[in-house]
Amino acid sequence: MGPAKGSITWYAINFGPDGLPQRLVDAFEEEHPDISVTYQAAPNNTDTMRATLTTEISGGSGAIDVYNGDVVWPSQFGSAQLAMPLDAHLPDDFWDRFPEERADVTLHDGEHLAAPLYVDTGFLFYRADLLEKHDLPVPETWEELADTAAKLQRAGDVRYGYVAQWANYEGLTVNWTELSAAAGGHSVDDGAAAIDSPENRRVLDFMRRLLDEGVAPAAMTSFQEQQSLQTFVEGEAAFHRNWSYAWSEANTPESPIAGKIGVSALPAFEGEDRPGPSGTGGWNLMINPHSDAIGAGLAFIEWMTGPTAQRMLAESSVLPAVDEVLNDRELQRDNPTLAAAARVPLVSRPSDSPRYAQVSNGIFTNINGSLAGSVPPGSALRAAQHDIGKALKGRAL
Template sequence: MALNRRGLLTGGIGAVAAGLLSGCGGKDLDDLLAQAATVPKSTARLTWWVSEIPSRRGAVVADLIIRAFERRHPQIRVSKINAMSTSDGNRSALTTQLAGGSSQPDVYQGDTTWPPQFGHAALALPVEQVLPDGFWDAYPDALRRSSTYLGKVYAVPFFTDSTYLYYRKDLLAKHGLRVPRTWEELLRTSRTVQQTGDVADGFLWQAGVTEALTANVTEFLADAGAPVLDERGRAALGGPEAERAFSLMAEFTSSGVTPSNVTTWAESDSQDAFVSGRGLFLRNWSYAWVNASTPEVSRVAGKVGVALRPGFEGTGRSGNSCAGGWSNFINPSSRHLGAAVAFARFCAGDEVQRLLAREAGVVPALTSALHSKEARAAGDATVLRAADLRLVDRPVQTPYYPQVSKALYTPANSVVGGDLSPAAGVRAAGDGLRAALEGKSQ
């Protein structure tokens, strides 16, 4: 069927209910939840849409999870559908497929920003009734908030992703410099080491016109104490704090601390530059630690340290990290809802979460797994320091989040590129946010 994306993401409650019923063979939500609450005793075959999960020791992590699940549930077989490498690409492909009523994939790995969009469009099953009481007590509050839309939970935790400041500990030691505690200090330190010729770039990050820049903007605004939305979910971006954040982004490039082509970069571009030895500092997600520390792919392996992100001088707001990661969603049109829920819950449980700590270059969602013997043995600083982070939510609690994200990253990209002043960028972002939240932007 032809899919009108705007119509899909802006329909009212009646349209949502109609979509749910028409997408599931005419069954109502109570029927679906009854099916989802029971693990089948007969043979069932599931498909799992899953992206490649970074591996510590070369194993295909998704295959390890599937084999572990099938040992516990021998009547259920799981096969993978290899997903795309980007959040936006997966969202587009899944939206098209699920809106057509496809029964596959039964379970799909999705970004933690997706629940409002997919829940609003009835492309994910609300699962709070099939989760046990107290379930969320074992997971970070930020993950529960991002999984919930209008009081309903649409995602089951899998793994989280947080951002850190990676740095060349060998170069800081060589020049007698400490890990920067503020952005102002990072700028000074970067210029000092760049002037010696020991490194080409000071600070590597992501400022392309993608969701990656939205995450960065969210963090810089939090560092400056600038809210994006107010307590009622309305646009609140503006004022000197927001301009301070946008001014910092502009200064990175205008000072030469960050290369000018950062305006085209996503996470992989900045990571590639860092592991090739080009940069002194890198802001990236937790998975970058494994890649930076692996001699086969990194020229700087053994020379990298990890710290919490700095803050602005005089604010005391260091250690902010965008709350990211991936969860498992249930296709409401699945023919095996009980098996699908069992698999999603298994991925959120202790066995898989410890497996992730041992084998995967990601942060387990289960809080206890962060302190497990597997996490200590892996020695991944991003896992061991995860509890020290201040998690910051992107403004995701709206079905218009793709438009909200665009309203942030488009003017921010122009500010970084020197085409807009920081003040003009903040005004454009504020205006764009208001339009996006009202469903008036594309």
């Protein structure tokens, strides 16, 4: 069997610096002159992109050959036969290039439905200048963070201690998953709802404490990524949880805090393993089972997860998915988030159910309701337990 040939369309939300997807395509075509790739930009909204793909592929269309898929899609897309299982078409050792936990989130029914393309990691960003001013260490536990943040507030250095994404949306599921895991908790365990637990009550009580004591702004129950980042960049908060892109955003020439920040893994809760985990983020590459150019699509996936493309990602401040590049010391020297990402443990959202969207809804609506003050913590966890259980059984919430 000779080298793959043909034309493919790659459908993906634009990522990285302007023009990065097309630069990747150009580099691929230079090494594979018999394969032509058309990059088709997807809507910059994950739900809209998912709906478009579902309509196209379920209708039997092969117009899109390879597409980027969110890390939480494999079970949803696998159960609906929207993605081609890859194991029979790739070398047995293909998956060894990725960290095990990153490869595992592409599994559905024991088969890899996607290949990791890049990682996104949740970090703790902090005002290094203020910690140095008061001779304070970077907090390693959430309890230390709350105390340190309050000290900086009392000193008049910042208005708020901590900002994150606690709005009534998917981002809260990520924040919750990280905090829950940092306390030894789960929302789903062995296929069953597990959110109503002492570990998770500890977490929800702590989140409420941050709001009640003014360490976190009351408006944080409506904050998504951009609102929380803006608050941090404007110098109003000491600590900030966000994805890796926040490092470059906070260090632009226009940023009031440029050169004044540090980045670390998220904290753990006292008595638990350190550091705390990041929710697994990022995007995968998936193949349309109706594609007429599967061989070319597989060649594209092999190259995109190989050293050339992965180094291009890292050099563009996009976190690579493969171990070799993620742990490259030379690249780490120029990119603090890359160095931090190599050390951060990952925890996946409960996305191994085809009903993940409903499970997530059961998490974020009930947790947000309690954070907003409309539902007591115990009642919120019991309601979430009920909603997650219904979702896992395939019943409407």
